Amino acid sequence: MTVEPxxxxxxxxxxxxxxxxxxxxxxxxxxxxxxxxxxxxxxxxRWDTLDDVADWPIDHAYSPGSATPQWLDIAERTRVLEDxxxxxxxxxxxxxxxxxAELHAVWETDWNARLGxxxxxxxxxxxxxxxxxxxxxxxxxxxxxxxxxxxKVADTWLPAFPDTxxxxxxxxxxxxxxxxxxxxAMARGxxxxxxxxxxxxxxxxxxxAEVADWVGRWVDRELTVVVxxxxxxxxxxxxxxGFCGHPNRxxxxxxxxxxxxxxxxxxxxxxxxxxxxxxLSALGYV
Numbered sequence: 001m002t003v004e005p006x007x008x009x010x011x012x013x014x015x016x017x018x019x020x021x022x023x024x025x026x027x028x029x030x031x032x033x034x035x036x037x038x039x040x041x042x043x044x045x046r047w048d049t050l051d052d053v054a055d056w057p058i059d060h061a062y063s064p065g066s067a068t069p070q071w072l073d074i075a076e077r078t079r080v081l082e083d084x085x086x087x088x089x090x091x092x093x094x095x096x097x098x099x100x101a102e103l104h105a106v107w108e109t110d111w112n113a114r115l116g117x118x119x120x121x122x123x124x125x126x127x128x129x130x131x132x133x134x135x136x137x138x139x140x141x142x143x144x145x146x147x148x149x150x151x152k153v154a155d156t157w158l159p160a161f162p163d164t165x166x167x168x169x170x171x172x173x174x175x176x177x178x179x180x181x182x183x184x185a186m187a188r189g190x191x192x193x194x195x196x197x198x199x200x201x202x203x204x205x206x207x208x209a210e211v212a213d214w215v216g217r218w219v220d221r222e223l224t225v226v227v228x229x230x231x232x233x234x235x236x237x238x239x240x241x242g243f244c245g246h247p248n249r250x251x252x253x254x255x256x257x258x259x260x261x262x263x264x265x266x267x268x269x270x271x272x273x274x275x276x277x278x279x280l281s282a283l284g285y286v
Contacts, residue, residue: 004187012247019251025064027228027260028080036262037223038127038138040211043068043090043146044246045204045229050259053205054212061260063231067248068092071230081139087126088141089118101139104130112157115150118143119157120210128214131223141230142211145203147182147245149196152206161191161199183245186236193244197235219263229258 003009031039042050051058064078065071072092075081082099091107110122120142127140144150151160185191215225232255234240240254247255 004184008187008242011242012250015241015243015252016247016249020249024062024251024256025074027061027063027258028074028078030061030260031080031226031228032078034226034262035224036226037136038131038140038218039226039228040124040127040215041139041141042207042211042227042229042259043141043143044231044233045145045207045259046232046254047229047257047259048254049201049204049233050208050229053201054208056212056261058227058259058261060257061228063229063256063258065248066231066250066252066255067246068230070248072096085130085135085138086141087123087130087138089123089143090141090146093141102135107143115157115159116148117146117150119150120144120207124210124214128218131218131221136223142207144207145200145233147200147233149199149203150206151199151202152209157206160202161196181245183247186244193236197237200233200235215263219265222265224262224264226260226262228260231255232258 004012047058047060051060063071064074068090069092076097079099081101083101085102085104086093086098087104087106089106089110091105093103094105104126106118106123106126110118112119123140123142127138130136130138149160150157152158180188180190182191186193186196211227215227218225231246233246234243234254236242236244241250241252243250243252243255
């Protein structure tokens with residue numbers, strides 16, 4: 001079957017009815033209110049997972065959507081992408097009303113058929129090209145850590161969860177007859193959820209390592225960078241409300257509590273610290 005079990009569908013419907021009325025989405029408003037040069041949107045990146053693997057304390061915001069289609073639906077209303085340069089590895093941007101945004105479709109030019117995704121590097125590199133040309137603000141939507149979960153071993157990206165063929169296709173093209181989506185495969189028990197979760201964590205860690213390198217380069221160039229996500233990911237656990245993947249319109253914390261961290265150079269203090277006493281004071285010694 002290509003649909004979730006009846007009990008799972010009923011639980012999902014109930015959560016959609018209850019949480020669909022909640023409006024905790026702070027992410028788009030923060031992006032609209034703040035000044036930044038580049039915003040990196042990591043697809044399906046949970047806040048708690050990134051906070052665990054990053055070598056940096058990661059703040060959070062609440063996404064207005066629990067899946068990319070809903071996130072983009074609301075982006076069309078909030079105009080959060082208006083007058084930006086959008087670099088997207090996710091083909092769900094195709095045909096969207098982005099206002100005056102300039103869209104660069106990396107999913108068309110850099111699809112990796114071996115891994116079934118677009119790796120972070122082409123998206124980040126294209127964003128860097130635009131920034132180097134003085135074009136900003138830039139929004140770069142990366143596919144990892146979204147399924148299929150891929151992770152880096154030394155300098156090579158590999159499938160972190162290669163045991164099923166449900167992800168061995170381009171998820172941005174039409175459904176094949178009878179083919180299960182990753183969410184359905186998880187919900188129906190065709191996927192080892194514990195191993196999939198660990199593969200996901202490896203994907204988050206590898207994606208962050210790649211992203212952190214570019215963030216450092218951009219901040220060195222005195223650019224302000226925001227790292228966030230469109231939604232999270234779930235693996236059937238009680239803390240995940242028993243959900244798998246990222247069902248649409250389910251506004252529960254594992255899906256809508258997303259990273260939101262801002263990186264920028266700090267302006268030097270006026271006058272600086274000249275004497276030994278001033279330097280000790282700057283370190284907190286009085």
